Amino acid sequence: DQQVKQNSPSLSVQEGRISILNCDYTNSMFDYFLWYKKYPAEGPTFLISISSIKDKNEDGRFTVFLNKSAKHLSLHIVPSQPGDSAVYFCAASLRGNQGGKLIFGQGTELSVKP
């Protein structure tokens, strides 16, 4: 039972354009969501997070949007750069875990072409 889903295994974007990575979840008890970036043979690196009391959080080129009614979140990267090429995981935490135990999606491999 995949509670966090990233339905697009890969995404290719031109440098300078917007990258939109999507994530859906099924458990309404999730109250904290995060995006991580991962290179091969390395651990994930935290990018940005959002609490369920918000619908948007922005940090530089990265913006995360949360639609609780649709149980959907997305990560926007603008403008995309070749260095953004990596696998992006969304993750969710259950209420009460305060972001300790995370449930991850399958990941989306982003390729930003020069």
Next chain:
Amino acid sequence: GAVVSQHPSWVICKSGTSVKIECRSLDFQATTMFWYRQFPKQSLMLMATSNEGSKATYEQGVEKDKFLINHASLTLSTLTVTSAHPEDSSFYICSARPPGFAPLHFGNGTRLTVT
């Protein structure tokens, strides 16, 4: 920023032997650490929660006798894969949460190959 260090970064062992992986929080104390595993092209799956001074909590389907976890200090947790078999070959990643409302930080992972 908060750093989680993991060692070794890769290890090759023979079937039937045991392998120990260390996870350290370098600039903060962590009463709780988390061990994840990732198979190729798949998601990160939580294996267990390591609790300082007490027994680890294992996720459903993870054999506690096979994956021994010890959290002897506030900065060190170890995962020992006992009697390793080729199907245990995977990427093991530890994580810890710095104090305050900070996100989970991950180590760089350990690539285990069992021959």
